Amino acid sequence: MNDERVFDVCVVGAGLIGLSVALALSRSMSGIRIVVVDKEDGVARHQSSHNSGVVHSGLYYRPGSLKSRLCAEGRREIYEMCAEYGVPASRTGKLVIATRESELSALSELERRGRAAGLTGLERIGPAEIREREPHATGIAALQVPEAGVADFPGLAREMSAVLQTEGVDVRTAWSLSSITHGPSRIVATNGDDAIEASVLVNCAGLHSDRVAAMAGVDSDIKIVPFRGEYYRLKDDAARLVNALIYPVPDPRFPFLGVHFTRRVDGSVEVGPNAVLALAREQYRNVRPNVHDMGEVIASRGFRRLALRHGVSGVSELVRSRSKRLYARQARRLVPAITHDSLIQGGVGVRAQAIARDGALVDDFVIERAGGTIHVLNAPSPGATASIAIGRHVARMAREML
Numbered sequence: 581m582n583d584e585r586v587f588d589v590c591v592v593g594a595g596l597i598g599l600s601v602a603l604a605l606s607r608s609m610s611g612i613r614i615v616v617v618d619k620e621d622g623v624a625r626h627q628s629s630h631n632s633g634v635v636h637s638g639l640y641y642r643p644g645s646l647k648s649r650l651c652a653e654g655r656r657e658i659y660e661m662c663a664e665y666g667v668p669a670s671r672t673g674k675l676v677i678a679t680r681e682s683e684l685s686a687l688s689e690l691e692r693r694g695r696a697a698g699l700t701g702l703e704r705i706g707p708a709e710i711r712e713r714e715p716h717a718t719g720i721a722a723l724q725v726p727e728a729g730v731a732d733f734p735g736l737a738r739e740m741s742a743v744l745q746t747e748g749v750d751v752r753t754a755w756s757l758s759s760i761t762h763g764p765s766r767i768v769a770t771n772g773d774d775a776i777e778a779s780v781l782v783n784c785a786g787l788h789s790d791r792v793a794a795m796a797g798v799d800s801d802i803k804i805v806p807f808r809g810e811y812y813r814l815k816d817d818a819a820r821l822v823n824a825l826i827y828p829v830p831d832p833r834f835p836f837l838g839v840h841f842t843r844r845v846d847g848s849v850e851v852g853p854n855a856v857l858a859l860a861r862e863q864y865r866n867v868r869p870n871v872h873d874m875g876e877v878i879a880s881r882g883f884r885r886l887a888l889r890h891g892v893s894g895v896s897e898l899v900r901s902r903s904k905r906l907y908a909r910q911a912r913r914l915v916p917a918i919t920h921d922s923l924i925q926g927g928v929g930v931r932a933q934a935i936a937r938d939g940a941l942v943d944d945f946v947i948e949r950a951g952g953t954i955h956v957l958n959a960p961s962p963g964a965t966a967s968i969a970i971g972r973h974v975a976r977m978a979r980e981m982l
């Protein structure tokens with residue numbers, strides 16, 4: 581093979597996590613040869629550009645978990661890197677609002693986790709202070725979280741890609757990994773007739789990470805189940821009802837945060853997303869059920885167990901996703917002035933949510949090593965916030981294997 585096909589590390593997936601792995605490697609080992617491949621014709625075309633754009637504070641995660649640690653580190657770095665590259669980002673702060681007595685203990689637990697995660701400026705406030713910060717929001721108590729904010733994640737990914745190329749990293753788009761074979765000392769990755777050799781292959785394929793792991797011969801406990809997140813936007817005259825970020829207290833049974841309000845870096849206000857089972861992994865509009873994607877989900881033992889456990893709430897999410905009126909009702913619990921007419925259709929994202937064989941939705945980030953390969957098998961939200969820290973964590977593993 582000629583030199584353009586031989587590398588030390590091949591990263592599959594040019595989303596924020598794959599790009600962050602490459603950046604961390606490039607900056608920690610001089611002379612290292614890295615290629616990042618992605619099947620799309622540009623970087624960050626999936627989760628990294630179809631998300632809420634929120635820099636999460638780290639409030640929600642179990643103290644000591646990878647999510648908690650990497651979110652705290654990553655949050656600081658996202659703000660720093662955005663400032664360095666001139667990418668829009670802002671530490672706007674957010675309110676997590678309890679609207680019912682039954683949510684107060686969960687709100688206290690969030691406060692405890694936030695303090696354990698070292699969040700500064702965390703404050704428990706009452707109805708009058710909620711109105712001072714968000715005059716159109718309502719609730720019986722709230723947690724004020726100053727370190728949360730928003731960032732232009734796709735803009736950051738594009739800058740990272742440009743910087744990587746100036747550092748000599750080969751970023752190859754329109755390169756779709758179709759097979760992985762293990763040679764005596766190297767791994768061969770192919771895209772049809774085109775082949776790349778590398779000492780280490782890092783799988784950051786997001787919604788396809790389980791398939792890439794299977795190509796590498798990894799018998800993982802984990803299967804990706806795609807969950808669609810649909811957003812509405814507030815019309816311009818209703819956008820004034822929201823200053824920054826307004827969240828409900830999440831339902832502890834689910835790894836999703838509930839319908840919330842996000843004032844994004846461009847000033848628009850999004851409502852959502854919901855979480856419904858997706859009929860295809862990477863389709864955003866005019867979705868036609870993908871028989872292969874659906875069949876794989878339904879065939880997995882984990883999904884069948886999940887469906888048994890959450891059947892009723894799963895169905896109610898499906899109803900909400902089709903009914904704007906029900907969606908508005910949900911939003912009105914936090915901001916009562918929202919009406920059906922305040923909402924216009926917004927974006928769509930599809931989450932790569934890992935599910936274990938026993939049907940449990942996997943909560944923490946999962947990164948596994950097998951032979952000469954590393955697999956990022958679960959990196960849902962706050963994966964964008966934590967991406968730079970995840971990249972450094974994976975790069976450390978890769979360096980040990982070179």
Ligand SMILES: Cc1cc2nc3c(=O)[nH]c(=O)nc-3n(C[C@H](O)[C@H](O)[C@H](O)COP(=O)(O)OP(=O)(O)OC[C@H]3O[C@@H](n4cnc5c(N)ncnc54)[C@H](O)[C@@H]3O)c2cc1C
Nearest residue numbers: 593595597619627628631632634757786809929963964965
């Ligand atoms: C609706 C939604 C809302 C979210 N909100 C937030 C938020 O507010 N804050 C936050 O921190 N996080 C949020 N997240 C999570 C965050 O977006 C993800 O954790 C993060 O983007 C994951 O990055 P990634 O690089 O792993 O995946 P991706 O960005 O999906 O990248 C994976 C890449 O792999 C490529 N690929 C796949 N298969 C192949 C193959 N065979 N060959 C070559 N390339 C391949 C894909 O084309 C893709 O570019 C949200 C996610 C969603 C979906």
